[in-house]
Amino acid sequence: MSLRFQAINNLSKDQATAKPVGAKITALFGDNVFTLKTARQFLSEEGYKSLVGSIKGGKKIDRAVAGQIASGIRAWAESKGVTHFTHWFQPLTGSAAEKHDSFFTIKSDGTPLEEFDGAALIQQEPDASSFPSGGLRATFEARGYTAWDPSSPAFIMEIGEGATLCIPTIFVSYTGESLDYKAPLLKALESLNKSAVEVAHYFDRNVSKITATLGWEQEYFVIDEGLANARPDLLLSGRTVFGAAPAKGQQLEDHYFGSIPERVYAFMRDFENESYKLGIPLRTRHNEVAPAQFECAPIFEEVNIAVDHNVLLMDVMTRVAKRHGLVVLLHEKPFAGINGSGKHNNWSLATDTGVNLLAPGKTPKNNLMFLTFFVNTIKAVHDYSDLLRAAIASAPNDHRLGANEAPPAIISVFAGEYLTRVLTEIENKVGDHFDEQEEAVLKLDLHRSIPELLLDNTDRNRTSPFAFTGNKFEFRAVGSSANCANAMITLNVIMAETLSLFKKEVDELIEKGEKKEVAILHTLRKYITESKAVLFEGDGYSEEWEKEAERRGLPNVKTTPLALDALVTEKAKHLFEHNGVYTHSELEARHEIELEKYIKKVQIEARIMGDLALNHILPSAIKYQNVLSDNIKGLKEAGLGEEDYASQLRILKELSGHIRAIDTKVHELIERRKIVNNMTNTRTKAIAYNSEVKEPFFDTIRYHVDKLEHLVDDQFWTLPKYRELLFLR
Ligand code: ADP
Ligand code: MG
DSSP, X not given: OOHHHHHHHHXXXXXXXXXXXXXXXXXXTTTTBOOHHHHHHHSOHHHHHHHHHHHHHOOOOOHHHHHHHXXXXXXXXXXXXXXXXXEXXXXXXXXXXXXXXXXXXXXXXSOEEEOOOHHHHHEEOOBOTTSOOTTSSOGGGOBEEEEEOTTSOOEEEEETTEEEEEEEEEEEETTSOBOBSHHHHHHHHHHHHHHHHHHHTTTOTXXXXXXXXXXXXXXXXXXXXXXXXXXXXXXXXXSOSOOOOOSSSSTXXXXXXXXOXXXXXXXXXXXXXXXXXXXXXXXXXXXOSSTTEEEEEEOOEEHHHHHHHHHHHHHHHHHHHHHTTEEEEOOSOSSTTSOOOBEXXXXXXEETTSOBTTSOOSSHHHHHHHHHHHHHHHHHHHHTHHHHHHHTOXXXXXXXXXSTTSOOSBOOEEOOHXXXXXXXXXXXXXXXXXXXXXXXXXXXXXXXXXXXXXXXXXXXXXXXXXXXXXXXXXXXXOBTTSOHHHHHHHHXXXXXXXXXXXXXXXXXXXXTTOOHXXXXXHHHHHHHHHHGGGBOOSOTTSHHHHHHHHHHTOOXXXXXXXXXXXXXXXXXXXXXXXXXXXXXXXXXXXXXXXXXXXXXXXXXXXXXXXXXXXXXXHHHHHHHHHHHHHHHHHHHHTXXXXXXXXXXXXXXXXXXXHHHHHHHHHHHHHHHHHHHHTOOSHHHHXXXXXXXXXXXXXXXXXXXXXXXXXHSOGGGOOSOOXXXXXXXX
8 A cells, every 4th residue: 555545544543632731821931941030040140140231231251150151051951851952053054953962071080970161151163064154164174163142042942851951052164254044143133223223312312222023923834744754745845846736725715714623733732832931922823824724923022032933933843743743844835726835024123212113103203213214114125125035035935936825026015005195295295495394394294193093004915025014014025934034134234224324314414404303304205205116005916016016127036046146246245244244255155055055955856856757656657557558458359349448548648648748858857957967156057957947847747747646546646635635634
């Protein structure tokens, strides 16, 4: 019996239930995190103060105190049964990396002992030669080191019966270039803080720190593990490269917000509880649009922590699913013909005085502050939309962007009807000359406070890749499997740059003798005029928008290899260097790494297609051909005439046609891959992987395979079908 039928047979057996936890969420929350509250308990006064100084004020922790902190963290971890620790980091592979060491050591006199010293807390040197470095670090100089990021708390990861202390770290090369997502993210956030505080001072001198906030919405599919195991494509690439559309897909829209299937519900509760212990503040869970698709979302947090929590969550979900005999698919487009998965990044800016800078205020003064940050965001997105596009570019996301259920590859901003009107008024009512009268007009407009209803009014357009949703922007084009850091580095750095430019321009006007408010409004007006092309309120999925966007001169880069070009323009190099995020060589290395990732992913999919076609699809089809030809032979021998086996003949012919097409195309694909593999320039190779391997072959081969799926006897078909993957659990 094929794996497919075994999996179907086993389906109802061994379905795990959620581990019972009677307690309230607050009783679990943060249990496995070295929070400041825990720190207070386990650290000396000096250690505690130093840690707080580092978290709140970015102060360096000196080595001597680090030793105390390390012992405190170990004492806490041991009280929870931890024996090993690891530096936990986010290399550019996308998922988290860890290498466990035990506290256990042996002294020179032979005495065994448990130890965790300051040096081990602060810095480690993992053998880093196998992580992507984009040529920054030759393999003979494999040394890279991980360095403690005190701003993200240490936590304990429980795997089965074991527990490991994880220290969040950055990962840099021996010569200091960053090799991960966290180091540049922290730099971008620092740069943003500086520029944003300066601009906020126009309105409020009490602001001394501005943090970017992130609330991600994680979409994912859940399918039965046995069925997934019978699909080599899912196993190796997270995506089905073949599969005919089932009679029922998502057309009835009966899954969205429907009741959560029990088996998935048990899984959700389990991974939520693990997440709570890790301090991940999950809040929302629901069914998504496609069958077998779901979503969860936390309460938003400071960006660095939110990114760590999302990376952790993806890991936790994947592991907990196994316990339930399920598989989580984080891929952007696991199934053709139904929705793919995204990870909306809700983003805003918060002051240390407790103000959300992207929430419209109640007073005119607050509204001007809101408008300042609102308009600056629009300008940032307008000026650097190519970089935002690059930040979300990946082989899997290419399958989703621009498909008719996902944001297009055109980056535009949805502001909502009300605010669009406000922007237009500012643009039209502020003249080119400054005078008293204008000031009065402006004051008038701003007095009309922006209604609180806004929250409900703005969220209707689901087709925009970058939408204002009342008190935050929502970057919707981010892929479900992505590390949010990529999008967050870019968004925060372009915001930092735009705000510092804004400050410069306003100051120049003030120096010329303009009143502060007038200077601000005139600069905002200029920005609105310069960036209004990026504003779009209509249906982002429509063809008209593509045409309209082209007229407006907005970029529409559909494939990753070309989208990544934006990373290495002079403009990008200046931007990232000016904000202290990437040097030119770091940026070039990222470009190279992303291209390589693209190549490898398409290459893997191409190989899978070949393997499946030759080892699964063709053998099944040929088996069925034999049945038919035996049948025809038998009928002939029995003396029946041609009209009696005409249908069998027709099916036989159809089978032969598809078999021939698949065989030919797969061999051409293999030959073409060999040619492309010999290309030496990474960019050329990545482009060729798209235009010479993926585009001419993937859809064609799939077309014939999916036709065969409809023709061949179901008993012979070895790969679980879409109806089984999506509806059986
Ligand atoms: P929807 O599906 O309607 O977009 P959700 O409730 O699923 O809304 O997700 C909204 C996300 O936005 C949540 O993670 C929420 O915490 C987050 N969010 C709300 N306010 C802010 C903010 N000021 N900054 C960042 N994220 C925010
Ligand atoms: Mg949302």
